[in-house]
Amino acid sequence: xxxxxxxxxxxxxxxxxxxxxxxxxxxxxxxxxxxxxxxxxxxxxxxxxxxxxxxxxxxxxxxxxxxxxxxxxxxxxxxxxxxxxxxxxxxxxxxxxxxxxxxxxxxxxxxxxxxxxxxxxxxxxxxxxxxxxxxxxxxxxxxxxxxxxxxxxxxxxxxxxxxxxxxxxxxxxxxxxxxxxxxxxxxxxxxxxxxxxxxxxxxxxxxxxxxxxxxxxxxxxxxxxxxxxxxxxxxxxxxxxxxxxxxxxxxxxxxxxxxxxxxxxxxxxxxxxxxxxxxxxxxxxxxxxxxxxxxxxxxxxxxxxxxxxxxxxxxxxxxxxxxxxxxxxxxxxxxxxxxxxxxxxxxxxxxxxxxxxxxxxxxxxxxxxxxxxxxxxxxxxxxxxxxxxxx
Ligand code: PMP
Numbered sequence: 001x002x003x004x005x006x007x008x009x010x011x012x013x014x015x016x017x018x019x020x021x022x023x024x025x026x027x028x029x030x031x032x033x034x035x036x037x038x039x040x041x042x043x044x045x046x047x048x049x050x051x052x053x054x055x056x057x058x059x060x061x062x063x064x065x066x067x068x069x070x071x072x073x074x075x076x077x078x079x080x081x082x083x084x085x086x087x088x089x090x091x092x093x094x095x096x097x098x099x100x101x102x103x104x105x106x107x108x109x110x111x112x113x114x115x116x117x118x119x120x121x122x123x124x125x126x127x128x129x130x131x132x133x134x135x136x137x138x139x140x141x142x143x144x145x146x147x148x149x150x151x152x153x154x155x156x157x158x159x160x161x162x163x164x165x166x167x168x169x170x171x172x173x174x175x176x177x178x179x180x181x182x183x184x185x186x187x188x189x190x191x192x193x194x195x196x197x198x199x200x201x202x203x204x205x206x207x208x209x210x211x212x213x214x215x216x217x218x219x220x221x222x223x224x225x226x227x228x229x230x231x232x233x234x235x236x237x238x239x240x241x242x243x244x245x246x247x248x249x250x251x252x253x254x255x256x257x258x259x260x261x262x263x264x265x266x267x268x269x270x271x272x273x274x275x276x277x278x279x280x281x282x283x284x285x286x287x288x289x290x291x292x293x294x295x296x297x298x299x300x301x302x303x304x305x306x307x308x309x310x311x312x313x314x315x316x317x318x319x320x321x322x323x324x325x326x327x328x329x330x331x332x333x334x335x336x337x338x339x340x341x342x343x344x345x346x347x348x349x350x351x352x353x354x355x356x357x358x359x360x361x362x363x364x365x366x367x368x369x370x371x372x373x374x375x376x377x378x379x380x381x382x383x384x385x386x387x388x389x390x391x
Pocket of ligand 1: 028029081082083084086108154156157158159183185186206215
């Protein structure tokens with residue numbers, strides 16, 4: 001009959017609708033998604049150039065400017081997880097041969113060094129141990145020595161639990177003709193961030209952490225200084241997909257709208273809902289709620305005889321806590337027990353903290369008294385189970 005024989009048979013898998021377990025995600029992300037946000041993922045698709053969809057993009061932009069505390073025109077959400085925004089920053093601001101200074105105190109600095117190297121930057125690094133942060137004095141010395149065009153700092157390093165102070169960093173960079181590029185993935189919405197006031201030139205965040213949104217569209221903002229730097233490039237941006245001048249045009253910045261790539265539609269719906277919830281609560285209230293939740297968590301953990309990895313209290317990241325695994329305790333036995341008995345995620349370490357800590361996230365809606373009580377109870381039960389606590 002002319003039909004060709006099938007070369008690949010359908011896989012022997014159940015075709016019943018997908019089911020997944022409910023889990024309390026108390027690790028460093030993703031976090032749980034509120035019902036209203038999740039429901040938006042099920043709304044019908046619109047065309048990516050339909051006026052109704054463009055209006056949703058505009059609303060996202062306006063709420064993002066609030067979340068970032070910026071008037072930056074070039075503020076949008078990159079299509080991709082946090083790494084896409086990280087790469088977008090480097091791809092647009094760096095040209096081959098440019099000196100770039102990366103402050104490395106955890107995994108994220110290392111990642112940025114790798115990405116900058118791939119785009120041909122002359123990468124210089126300055127380091128402190130995991131759990132520690134950089135001082136203005138140390139950064140100034142490095143700026144003077146390397147004269148970089150770009151400095152990277154991670155505001156909240158989820159691999160170590162350190163919160164990098166940023167006040168004064170922007171001014172310092174500008175004094176040396178350098179732009180400031182900051183990872184705010186674990187901080188926007190949970191910790192005070194003032195992009196304009198602090199002189200940050202490029203900052204990005206992710207959807208799936210404090211914003212309680214499924215991963216996919218990652219917010220990023222560029223200062224007029226950064227836009228100027230992009231406009232004066234000698235070479236094309238090395239990534240078409242992440243060329244912010246073109247992506248900006250799709251978001252209505254810098255000229256009439258153009259089609260660049262198909263917008264993430266459903267991911268933008270959910271981002272809109274997450275940002276609306278943040279605006280409804282207000283940044284100050286959200287910051288205070290994270291502060292109270294983490295203070296209660298830390299006090300409870302210390303009462304159990306556990307120690308926090310970041311020694312300096314002021315440098316502890318409120319959204320991701322790193323808790324030292326005591327000698328003789330296997331971190332994964334504790335996490336596994338908590339997952340099996342409580343269906344709750346408590347993560348292990350990453351990069352410099354691998355095998356040394358547990359990472360407990362209090363992100364967005366997950367930062368509440370009920371969850372803190374549950375985490376403490378689950379940790380206590382698990383620590384009895386592994387024999388660290390006696391009855
Ligand atoms: N930076 C930080 C501080 C992060 O915590 C993460 C996510 N763990 C990333 C960057 C990367 O984001 P994503 O996994 O969404 O690509």
